[in-house]
Amino acid sequence: MVDTPVKYCVFEKPGVPLKYKTRSFLPKPGVGETLVKIRLSTICGSDIHTIDGKRKEDTPCILGHEAVGEIVTTNSRHGFKTGDRVTWSIADSCGHCSACTDYQLPEKCDHLFKYGHASISDGTGLNGCYASHIIIRKGTHMVKVPNTISDAVVAPANCALSTMINAVSHIPGVPEKVVVQGGGLLGLYACGLLKEHGISQVYCLEIKKESLALISSFGAIPVDANHPQQAIDQILKQSSGPVDVVIEVAGIKDLIPQGIALLRPGGTYILAGLVHPNSQMEVTAEQIIRKCLTIKGVHNYSPKHLDQAVAFLERNVNRLPFESLVSPPFLLSELDTAVMEAKGGAWGRVSVKPD
Secondary structure (H helix, E strand, O other): OOOOOEEEEEEOOOOOOOEEEEEOOOOOOOOOOEEEEEEEEEOOHHHHHHHOOOOOOOOOEOOOOEEEEEEEEEOOOOOOOOOOEEEEEEEEOOOOOOOOOOOOOHHHOOOOEEOOOOEOOOOOOOOOOOEOEEEEOOOEEEEEOOOOOOHHHHHHHHOHHHHHHHHHHOOOOOOOEEEEEOOOHHHHHHHHHHHHOOOOEEEEEEOOHHHHHHHHHOOOEEEEOOOHHHHHHHHHHHOOOOEEEEEEOOOOHHHHHHHHHHEEEEEEEEEOOOOOOOOOOOOOHHHHHHOOOEEEEOOOOOHHHHHHHHHHHHHHOOOOOHHHHEOOOEEHHHHHHHHHHHHHOOOOEOEEEOO
16 A cells, blocks of 8 residues: 555646646555545536636645545544445534534534645645545545445535535425526436425526436426526416525526525525625515515535435436436546536536546
């Protein structure tokens, strides 16, 4: 193990190409830690935002937080062994602060560490998934991946799918009508989850016409969103009135008035996609008050949501076209090219594997 080379890509700052590097040794995991060999990672939109300078991280760093891997060795981690195929939560939490205990929000831990968001000077430096190996810290939730689920299907589960599991969990009761704003990966996951929950009418707004058929395959009613008022009118007519819940995953602030217009009095608006600085909303308090709306922000997820995400994939792997959402893999040494492919938007996720 000591002589095994480690390969990784370093992000220094926007506008500078990612640097592919090799070092000649693997670190030994500390107590409670696990050394994992990355099998496949996927490029999340937040990684692209960082590369483009729309969000700031400690640099230099190894980006990437969506991945599946195989345990090389583990140090006092009960229930896991060498060779296990695993995924892990995006966050490492202390388990002792108020956020972890009193508020049940370990994803907002006072001592939070997030994979793919930390400097290479932090710990071993193997903190991101655009690498051949990663060290999983002792406060990180890990989940074994069933053999029935491929690497491509499970790789985005520890960010995109788990976040949507969290978002859907905040819907009160079992509503009749839900609108999803955005038909990308998060929106498609939302559609699949909502239909599994027994919601009879799920509408999904999307501007890319080539995505409408895929939305249908995840059980939702696709709506062309290129003309916002027409989209509103279509949904209100087809659903015979306003809807119970709107879930925003498009990350476009101009969609908020549309969501407010679609909601019935007493409806719920769940915001999950506007995680970037350009997110100031054009909405008045009066609009919220007069409609008696509940607005819920959802960011990341708790360990239980990752468990539920893997279980959801296992239940539906032969029913929903998860494989079609992820590109064939690029090599890690081709990460710059993979990022350009991801920016093109042809795939729900672009995948990367170590050389």
